[in-house]
Amino acid sequence: MQLSIPDLNLRHIYESGQCFRWEPLGQDTYRIPAFGRTLTVRQTDGVFDFSCGAGEFDALWHSYFDLDTDYAAIKARVAPRDAYLQAAVAYGWGMRILRQDLWEVIVSFIVSQNNNIPRIRKNLRDLCAMQGGAFPTPAALAAAQSETLRALGLGYRAEYLCAAGAHFTQAGALDALRAMSYPEAHTALRAVKGVGPKVADCICLFGLHHVDAFPVDTHVKQILSAHYPKGFPFRRYAGCAGILQQYMFYYDLHGSAQAAP
Known part of the structure; x- marks a missing residue:
């Protein structure tokens, strides 16, 4: 199936540190596993060739790519005088906050602690290989020996x-998390062993689509210090602060050095 989709850039999403199991196949083509399905998609300018039919796309992938959100309207909210954020949203055009499987996001960002993106991808590949290629369920990880997982690095x-x-083998635990507000979900996630404030915010943003969640890692801390010494204007950007954070993170990771004089 072929579609023309404005403001969608697969490479920017792949490189943005929100998803770790996409597989690049070359020529702006990616294999994307999600929700027990696998999609192959190729981007040629603003035209996308999807390996699925219209029914599956409408049922699963339309939501996955967050195509009902108007990202142009979000970027239009950026203050004209904020040169840094203007540059960040321009550089990261086409990046969207995917609506991913919550459990996969929980695992991914626990793995992400003090880690880098290539190694996170490898860690997750190894976890899946341990399960015969499928993403490990809560029950599978609950039953695993920590020594076995340590052997995976x-x-x-x-x-x-x-x-x-x-924790998440408990009946209804994931559904309960999905029903919570952002503050409630953040507090509940902090009760899970090993989940600190930053990981909880990542899960809220990327797994629950709470777009006011604003993960602060080393990159974002440096951005805030350099460009927002009086504090980021959260009130101005209520309802999209986390999305703008992702543009800033991506720009700092990939684009700001190129823009430097």
Whole structure:
């Protein structure tokens, strides 16, 4: 199936640190596993070739790519005088906050602690390989031995993954999290062993689509210090602060050095 979609850029999403199991196949083509399905999609300018039919696209992938959100309207809210944020949203054009599987996001960002993107991808590939290629369920991680997970290079995170598995095998635990407000979900996630404030915010933003969640890692902390010494204007950007944070993170990671004189 072929569609023309404005303001969608697969490479920018792949490189943005919000999803870790996309597989680049070359020529702006990616294999994307999600919700037990696999999609292959190729981008040629603003035209996308999807390996699925219209029914599956409408049922799953339309929402996954967050196509009902008007990102142009979000970017139009950026203050004209804010040169840094203007540059960040321009550089990251086409990046969207995916609506991913919540459990996969929980695992991914527990693994992300004190880690880098290439290694996170490898860690997740190894976890899936341990399950015969499928993403490990909460029950699978609850039953795993932490020593087995450590052998995959997960280090101290192995214990946290086992604990998360045990926590979310409880009946209705994931559904309860989905029903919570952002503050409620953040508090509930902090009760999971190994989930600190930054990881909880990542899960809220990327797994629950609470777009006011604003993860602060080393990159974002440096951005805030350099460009917002009086504080980021959260009130101005209520309802999209987390999305703008992702543009800033991506720009700092990939684009700001290129823009430097």
